[in-house]
Structures are given as C-alpha cells and as structure tokens.
Amino acid sequence: MKISYRWLARHVDLSGTTAKDLAKELTLSTAEVEGVESFLPHLSDVTVGHVVHREKHPDADKLSLCRVDVGQGEPLQIVCGAPNVRAGLTVAVATAGTTLPGDFKIKKSKIRGVESNGMICSERELGLGVEHDGIWELPQGLTVGARLGAALGMEDWVIEIDNKSVTHRPDLWGHRGIAAEVAAILRRPLKPLDLTLPATGSGAPCAVHIESDACSRYLALRVEGARATRSPLWLKSLLLAVGQRPIDLLVDLSNFVMLDLGQPNHLFDARKIGPQGIVVRKARAGETLKTLDEVERKLEHSDLLICNGDEPVALAGIMGGEGSKVTDDTSHLVLEVAAFHAPTVRRTSARLGLRTDASARFEKTLDPELVPLAAAHLVRLLQAEQPEVKLGAPATDVGKWTSAARTIRLRGERVRTLLGANLDDAAITDILVRLGFGVTQDGDALAVRVPSIRGTKDITIEQDLVEEVGRIYRYGNIPEIPLAGILVPPPRDERRRLVRRIEDRLAGSARFHQQISYSFVPDTTVEKLGLLATPHVEVMNPITEGASRVRRSVVVSLLPLIEPNRRRAADVRLFELGKGYEPVEGGEPQERHEVALVLARPPRKAHARFDDTSLAELQGVVEDLVRSLGLEGCVWSRCEAAASWAHPGRATALRIGAQDTLVGEVAALEPGLARALGLTGEIESDVALARLSVDALLAATPRARRYSPLPQFPATRVDVALALPAERGAAEAKAALERCGKGLVAALELFDVFEGERIGAGRRSLAWHVTLSAPDRTLNESDVKKFLERVEREAAQLGGELRRE
Amino acid sequence: MTQDAASVRALLGEILAALSSAPESDDTRTLRERLERFVALSDDALTPAVLLEASAVPLGAMRIFPKEARGLVGSKANAIKQAAEAALAAEKEAALAKALEAERSGAGFDATMPPPRQACGSLHPITQVTRELEDLFTSMGWTILDGPEVETEHFNFDALNISPDHPARDTMDTFWVKTQPGAPRLVMRTHTSPVQVRAMRRLQPPFRAIVPGKVFRNEALDASHEHTFHQMEGLVVGKHVSVGHLIAAMKTLLRGIFGREIEIRLRPGYFPFVEPGFELDARCPFCTEGCSVCKRSTWIELLPCGMVHPNVLKSGGIDPEQWTGFAFGLGLSRLVMLRFGIDDVRHLLAGDVRFLEQF
Numbered sequence A: 001m002k003i004s005y006r007w008l009a010r011h012v013d014l015s016g017t018t019a020k021d022l023a024k025e026l027t028l029s030t031a032e033v034e035g036v037e038s039f040l041p042h043l044s045d046v047t048v049g050h051v052v053h054r055e056k057h058p059d060a061d062k063l064s065l066c067r068v069d070v071g072q073g074e075p076l077q078i079v080c081g082a083p084n085v086r087a088g089l090t091v092a093v094a095t096a097g098t099t100l101p102g103d104f105k106i107k108k109s110k111i112r113g114v115e116s117n118g119m120i121c122s123e124r125e126l127g128l129g130v131e132h133d134g135i136w137e138l139p140q141g142l143t144v145g146a147r148l149g150a151a152l153g154m155e156d157w158v159i160e161i162d163n164k165s166v167t168h169r170p171d172l173w174g175h176r177g178i179a180a181e182v183a184a185i186l187r188r189p190l191k192p193l194d195l196t197l198p199a200t201g202s203g204a205p206c207a208v209h210i211e212s213d214a215c216s217r218y219l220a221l222r223v224e225g226a227r228a229t230r231s232p233l234w235l236k237s238l239l240l241a242v243g244q245r246p247i248d249l250l251v252d253l254s255n256f257v258m259l260d261l262g263q264p265n266h267l268f269d270a271r272k273i274g275p276q277g278i279v280v281r282k283a284r285a286g287e288t289l290k291t292l293d294e295v296e297r298k299l300e301h302s303d304l305l306i307c308n309g310d311e312p313v314a315l316a317g318i319m320g321g322e323g324s325k326v327t328d329d330t331s332h333l334v335l336e337v338a339a340f341h342a343p344t345v346r347r348t349s350a351r352l353g354l355r356t357d358a359s360a361r362f363e364k365t366l367d368p369e370l371v372p373l374a375a376a377h378l379v380r381l382l383q384a385e386q387p388e389v390k391l392g393a394p395a396t397d398v399g400k401w402t403s404a405a406r407t408i409r410l411r412g413e414r415v416r417t418l419l420g421a422n423l424d425d426a427a428i429t430d431i432l433v434r435l436g437f438g439v440t441q442d443g444d445a446l447a448v449r450v451p452s453i454r455g456t457k458d459i460t461i462e463q464d465l466v467e468e469v470g471r472i473y474r475y476g477n478i479p480e481i482p483l484a485g486i487l488v489p490p491p492r493d494e495r496r497r498l499v500r501r502i503e504d505r506l507a508g509s510a511r512f513h514q515q516i517s518y519s520f521v522p523d524t525t526v527e528k529l530g531l532l533a534t535p536h537v538e539v540m541n542p543i544t545e546g547a548s549r550v551r552r553s554v555v556v557s558l559l560p561l562i563e564p565n566r567r568r569a570a571d572v573r574l575f576e577l578g579k580g581y582e583p584v585e586g587g588e589p590q591e592r593h594e595v596a597l598v599l600a601r602p603p604r605k606a607h608a609r610f611d612d613t614s615l616a617e618l619q620g621v622v623e624d625l626v627r628s629l630g631l632e633g634c635v636w637s638r639c640e641a642a643a644s645w646a647h648p649g650r651a652t653a654l655r656i657g658a659q660d661t662l663v664g665e666v667a668a669l670e671p672g673l674a675r676a677l678g679l680t681g682e683i684e685s686d687v688a689l690a691r692l693s694v695d696a697l698l699a700a701t702p703r704a705r706r707y708s709p710l711p712q713f714p715a716t717r718v719d720v721a722l723a724l725p726a727e728r729g730a731a732e733a734k735a736a737l738e739r740c741g742k743g744l745v746a747a748l749e750l751f752d753v754f755e756g757e758r759i760g761a762g763r764r765s766l767a768w769h770v771t772l773s774a775p776d777r778t779l780n781e782s783d784v785k786k787f788l789e790r791v792e793r794e795a796a797q798l799g800g801e802l803r804r805e
Numbered sequence B: 001m002t003q004d005a006a007s008v009r010a011l012l013g014e015i016l017a018a019l020s021s022a023p024e025s026d027d028t029r030t031l032r033e034r035l036e037r038f039v040a041l042s043d044d045a046l047t048p049a050v051l052l053e054a055s056a057v058p059l060g061a062m063r064i065f066p067k068e069a070r071g072l073v074g075s076k077a078n079a080i081k082q083a084a085e086a087a088l089a090a091e092k093e094a095a096l097a098k099a100l101e102a103e104r105s106g107a108g109f110d111a112t113m114p115p116p117r118q119a120c121g122s123l124h125p126i127t128q129v130t131r132e133l134e135d136l137f138t139s140m141g142w143t144i145l146d147g148p149e150v151e152t153e154h155f156n157f158d159a160l161n162i163s164p165d166h167p168a169r170d171t172m173d174t175f176w177v178k179t180q181p182g183a184p185r186l187v188m189r190t191h192t193s194p195v196q197v198r199a200m201r202r203l204q205p206p207f208r209a210i211v212p213g214k215v216f217r218n219e220a221l222d223a224s225h226e227h228t229f230h231q232m233e234g235l236v237v238g239k240h241v242s243v244g245h246l247i248a249a250m251k252t253l254l255r256g257i258f259g260r261e262i263e264i265r266l267r268p269g270y271f272p273f274v275e276p277g278f279e280l281d282a283r284c285p286f287c288t289e290g291c292s293v294c295k296r297s298t299w300i301e302l303l304p305c306g307m308v309h310p311n312v313l314k315s316g317g318i319d320p321e322q323w324t325g326f327a328f329g330l331g332l333s334r335l336v337m338l339r340f341g342i343d344d345v346r347h348l349l350a351g352d353v354r355f356l357e358q359f
C-alpha cells in the first residue's frame, strides 16, 4: 500500500519530519515499510517558463517557434508542436539535460533546420495524466524559473507499506489511519476533519432492502447536479502519488475517500436505480454480472450482490457493474457506502481472482461506524469543487450493525509483567490516550475505551492493549532479561540420540550422503511402483498436477534420484531419515519414521567375488549400522512380503535380538522398475535399497552396552568348506557349524562360494573361516579333529559333505 | 687409512724383526716374503680385507717364530686385525650413511602429485545447522520436540487462535489433505507452531522447548520460495516470562549462530498466535553499509516471534493468568542458505550428489 507524505500532512503536522523519518518511526511502532521513493522526481528538474513570443515555424505548418523565458539569461528558442501554445502562457519547460518519465532525455536539437533548446511539456509527458490535447497551461502567477514541483506544491514522497503487516489493522488502510499513528508517535494532534453530512432536501430517499446478513449497514444517498469534470491538480497529484490513475472528478473523489478514510464506496448513475430501490442479496445459481472491467462473471450463491430491484448492478464490496456506471453525461448519482461481511467478500474475490482496492479493505472487517463519515466526506469534497451539487433527499442508512467500541480492563501490572518494562500507570495512560483510547481509573486497574474503528478485529482483549503500549513505548527500550530458574537438564531424548547415531554412522564410515526430500512423491514414480491404487495421504490442491501424494515410505523419495546421479557418478550412495504416512480412514494418518538407503553402481563384473554386489554391500552397511547401535544377533532371511521396489527374488529381511524384531528389509532393485527408472544402457546399474524402521530400532536398542571379556587363551583358526544342497541356505550351514562347535565357535566368516561339477550338480559349497576358542584352556589338535568329525557327520545329515581339497 | 697404513707397516716391521731371530728355513723365507709383500703394498692397496689377511699370516705361522717372540707377534698381529675390523666397521657405516643420504634425497618424488581421493559421506546441511542449534538450546536446558508433518486443522489453526475466516486457511497457502466428509480435516502443517499446543498438553510448565521440522506452503517455486522448507519453533512458558526474556533469548540464539554479539531490533508484526507479535531483525552480519543479503538496509528480517496469545495457552490447558510465554519461528532453510551462501533454495531438497557432497 502506498502512502503519500503530502497526503499525510493534510491530517497531521509533519514539519521537521522527513518521509524517511516517518518510514523509520512507522517501522518500529506500526507496520513494515518496504521503501520510500520520491514522487515524480523529475518535476524538480522541470522549470516554470513564460512564452514570450510565438511564431510559425518557417518550414512546418504545424510547428511553432517559441521564445520562452526560463528565468535565466536570454529566453530560450524552443520548437513546439502543440496547437495550444501561444504567447503569454505559463508553461512547464524541460531544458536540455532533463530526463522525463520513460527515460526520455531532453537534448538540444534541430527540428526542420531550426534549433530547439528544450521542450514545452504536456501533463502526460510529465507523468501526470493521460490527456494529450496539448501543452500544460500552468496557472498564472508562478515564478518564472522556479522548479515546477516546488512551485505547484507537488513535491511528494511515497511510503510503501507491506500489506501483510497491516492485515489485522483495518484502520490503517487509509491515510487518516496512518496519520493517527504518526500523531501518536510524534505526540502531535490529528487535524480536525468535518465529517458531518451537509443539510439535505426533503425528497424521497433511495429505498434500500437488505436481504442478507452479509451486509450489516448500507447507506444510500442521492447526489444531484454533479458533473464528471477533470479533477483539480491537488487531487490528481495525490492519487498519482499512490499509484491511482486519475479519471474524472467523481471517480477520483470516490477513490480519494477510500484511500483517505479506508472506507470503499461506490457511485451509481441514479438513472439506473429504479423505484424499487436497492436490494442487497445473495446471488442465485446461474446468475451473471458484467463488472466494470467488462468481464462477464458467473456467480454463486455465496456471492453478495447489490441489485436494482432484482437486477444485479454490483458485486458487493468488490466491483461495480458495467451497466450502472457513471458516465460523462451523468449528473444524478446514488452514493453507496456500506459494511459487508469480510469473509464473504474475500471468498468471492478469491474465487473470481478479482482483487480490488475495495475488496482488499472489506476483507479486513471495516468499522460500520465509518459508513456515514465516508459519505459526508465525499459529499463535502464534491461540494467544495462543485458548489452547485445538492443533496435532494435524506440519506437512507439501514442495517443491523453493532458498534465495535468496547471497554477493556487493563492492569498496569499485566503490562509490566508481559513487557518486562518498568512503565507506570501514568506512562501507560499517556500512550493509550495518544492512540485515541479513552482511559479512566477502574479500581486498581484502567478502564480503556476502545473506539469502534480499533475494535472490529484488532483490539478485543487486555493483551491487545499491552501490544499498543509496547509498540509505542518501543520494544527497543525494553531491557533484556536472561531466563532464570533452576536449570534442569531435559529428559534424555532417546529417539534423537538414535537418529544422530544412525546419521553419523551412515555419513561416516559407511560413506553415504544424507538427502532430505520433499514429502510429496510424484505420481510418475508411484505409477512405476504400481501403487496408484494404494491409498496415500493426498492433498486437494497440489503445487502441480501429479504431485498430490505424500510418501508412504521414505524409500520412494530416493527412487527418482538414482538415474540423474548415476549419470554424474559411478557410485551413488544416499540415505534419508524421514517420515512416511499411511492414511487411516477417519483419523490422523499413521506416521512411520524410517531410514532409507540406496546404493547404485555399475553392473557386477564377470569374475567378481561372490559378495561383490550392491545388495551384499548394503546388507553389510546395514548390519554394521545395527551393530554400531549396540544390537546383536542379526538374522537375515528371505523377505516374504517384499515391497514393490524390491526384487522379489533378491529381497532380504533383517531381524534382530531375542524377540526376532523385524527392523527392515534390504533388497536389490526390482528389475522392471530399474528399466522404468531409466537405469539402462551406459548407466545400467547394480542397485540395492534398504528400508529400516527407526521405531523398531528404537524399541530394540539397548540403553547400555556391555563389554565381553577378552579371551585368555589363544584361538585356533580352521577353514571349512561345506558342500550342501543348494536349497539349504547359508544360515543353515552357519547354524550347523555353530552346533558342531559345542560352544567353541567364536567367529564365522564366509569367504568363498563355489558351484560346479567338481562338487556335484545341485550343490553349493560355502567356505568359512572358523575361529575356535575356549574360555579356560588352549585348544589342541584333538579338539579341532573332533570338531571336523562332527562337521562331517552333520554335513552328511544335511545331504552334503565336508570338502577336503 | 694413511695413518693406519703407516702403523700397520710398523707393526709388520716389528713382526719381521721378530722373524729375523728365527732360524732360516724355507718356511721362514716364504713367511718373510709374504710379510714383506704386505709392507710393500701401497696405502690404497691396504684395504681392510688385505689387512685381515696380513694379520692372519703370522697368526697362522706362529710355530715359525721363536718361542719367546710369539707373544709379541701375536699381539702385533691382533693389533693389525683390530685395525682391519675397525676399518671394516667404518666402511660399513659410511656405506649406510651414503645409502640413507640417497634415500633422503627423495629423488623421483613429486610433491604436487594429487593424492588418491578418499571416498566419504556427508550430513545434509540442514542436519548440520539443526544439530548446532539443538546443541545450543539443550545446553541451556531446552527440550527438543517433534510433531507430525500431516497435522490436524485443529492443531495447525484453531488451537493457534487462527480463526476459521483467516485468509491463511484458504487454499492459497495451505495444502489441504483429502479426507472423508465428517472426518477431522487435515493439512500439511504450514508451520512448526502446532507443536506449541501439543507441547503444552504434554509438558508441565515451566518448560522451554524447540521444534525443528519440515513445513509446507502452497507457493510457486523460485530461487527463494519453496513449497517445502524447514523451520525451528521455540517456546518458553513460565512465571513472569516477558518480552525482556524474549530479547535475551534471541540474542543468545544469534550469538550461537554467528559466534559473536549481533544487534537486534523488534518491531511490530502480526501473527494470530502471539500478542504482542514481532518481527525480529538482526543487524546484517555480512556488511556494515548494506549488501545484497540485507537488500541494502543493514537489517535482515530473521524471525517472527512474540508473547504467546492467551487463547493459545488456553488451548494447551495452561492458565494465562498464571503463566506467560514467548514463541519464535526460525526459518532453518533460510539460515542454512545464509550460513553456506546457497543462492537457490531449490538445491536443498533436490538430491543432487554434487550439492550434497560439498557438506
């Protein structure tokens, strides 16, 4: 919102205070100021000139050759094309070197062979209007040679206020409201303004029927004998300063009143309002209205309409209708000033994408008591310009409004406690009175009378008044107070400790990069997973089509990242700690806290070691992670209900601990999905993924880790190759070896896998490094021999053999 | 060796002299000739090996010497042997020193050769900054809380004194979750503030808590706007907690973030869940006269904050007459960008390893 410095000065004495000062004061006490700019700064470069002499250009019929006195030395010779230029005029002269709006630089030039030393300007060329019917004829009596801006009293600065910072302050949406703040801050009085309605005739008033609660007050007033003439310069320049294009006196005054008091209003051509008068009602389905911007609007039942009888003539609080607008030949008007239900205006305005200065104000909940004041203001301003304007009939002022004025009890102690500032009751009272509140003593507290204009929304409780006091006192004057109290360490946060340990292990020794993804997953990915039919938490208004789903599992977020990153690097190692959501009908969704990992690298080489696969490596990473958390007893098994991203034949489930808690799954990427994700050709990849439940890990993680005593006696190592039927899993072989050890097996490490004719079809040989040790003695050859004999028997029972090369 | 050569010849001379008292025989002659050959050798020819040989000759032919001379000959021959061994040791040491010197010269080494790249992982920059702040606050006795990303309308809005007609509820800013008619309405939380009320219901005042986490706004994406970003909420509830406490806490926070005293200012700001509400500006830590970060104003708008609205305390089951509090909402994503000089917010969640591996 643009605020004009000169406009403010109509309401409060600003002597000694610059626009920059005001910006700072308002920032610290009232609202956020985005900037201060000089209004039409070139007006101080343009000079007041006097046309001393004018003759026809020797070589061009439509051009004039003028001699213009600009108050310095000899009059300048200037060629001018305007039809209205003539000797004796006072004009605006842009001399060589001046820059006009549109980066138009004035230079000395030759026009049809005649030297021209500048330009005599039109209002449009100076950025002051759209008319271009000739040069601007300035009022007589201006000092020749003076700077134009100063001579016309048009120098101004525009203070830009961030609208978002005043959404809660409907009173600040006009210059008088801002001026009231300035007056309070600067301790100066607000200049009086006569807002009483002038005497009216006794004709028939305009009938008004309010049929909807969305209109709490409606004032209609017949205004007769007005003409849509050009606005005076003071009005035009103020409107221009705040970014409004001047149109004609009637439209300009209507805007001026809105920007002055913050109260929108509307002028109808009285000829368009029939004898049934004005009806305020909700729209009917299928109704339409062509608004002033000449767009046909489709209406809905929630929209509020102003009607001439039954015919819609305006969209209440937003925009008038094309059919009832004031035209050049209008002389009788109906002035509307009303109070509309803020959410109704906001919803219609948002739905139609039609935001206007009026709707922006009505959305803020305006004070219904402003209605008659704005009407009076407009009439008085109009009569000042056109004294012949008459009010033929009394105003119709109807509705069921209530004043928002109220009295709030304010305890001085409450102010001091909340602000932490030592303000006595007298200082509090002083600030509130400056802001326009009435203050009286009420026992040991203050009774604060809140005027209606502050009471609609902003000031309703005691704490609101504390803010009023604080912001005028200035928060910068409040001393800092360290938080005191007995410092109790917060309870141990096990989840956060676990999360940090997981992050550190994965980003550290496991060498993974941590990713944080959007919670939304693209439909394209969900579709590749075949999960479009699976219920997801879904938003109604996604940022783009196909991005409405919230992930059920964090793994899904990593899938689209594999292909682009594999194009840039051979190895992709990413992990993410985050949340997935599963919808629950009729309630809050189930939240899942997960760790997801992806490991992608070029395809496995032909003669690579048996465990040189992404899957094996990722299992190793996961097992290491789990161990690092102090969890023992990892058990890997085939994952029966593999996730849709998992290779159905190469999916493993990880269980831990005595309870066999399922903590997650590690699997190769589903091969069809790998192709769908674009992992083909030169970036064909060996990809493994993992999903671990943080909740399960948290439940399983021991609070304290225990140490195992160091062995007292040296261990013996023996290598054992077991050839077993291929369907027997490694876990079975491992369990068999442990059984055979009878408690002596301290460690088992698989180091080779072999399949081939040598050991027979349908068999697989697993070779292990076995470490045997006893807590109470050094093992001898006979112990090893007995162990191997048991292994041999066990192998035979399992349908295989102990291989001896 | 010259010195030693002379003394060795002298020793040999004494042995020869002892030999002269022996009866002449072929053996005596042969021995003398052999000994004289050593004496005749040039200094250079008297290598330690030759000396060893020279010492061995009389020792091996001791029976030729007269009995009474044998002691003397033995000692002289041993003296030659010791000289030989000393020379040998010296020679060995010299060779070793030479070899060490050669090794130390580092010939063929190129100090500018790039070392092999050590693969490593990384923590996301958001994690890094979040941890710093968590550590700072926990060291001052604050608790860290967590809350759901899919939140109820109640906690996200109603409980925070955001009236049903507040513009923020409209689809412009909020992602609304599809729900069954009649079921409680859900949103992607638009701020971390809902955890304020969740915390009040769980914890007994007085307490201090922070809530880092992901939040969602339905905004068009550009270099400085994301629909998903990270925030950190702070909440203190206690007896007589005032704006003065808020100012002190915010200054401590900034000292923690920037490692030095940063000037701040509070100015009015409107948020329905605080009253009074503030915008907190920090003196630009990057300049003194205005720069692009502070848009030439020397102030950076850092965080919204304020005194907890009594209605919010009531939503949390806390009596606003007994307790007061303050809250703030720090833009973590923005702080991460400031900290690392990241110019485009979209990098943060894009998952490009070239970005992630920088941290």
Ligand SMILES: [Zn+2]
Residues within 6 Å of the ligand: B284, B285, B286, B287, B288, B289, B290, B291, B292, B293, B294, B295, B296, B298
């Ligand atoms: Zn700066």
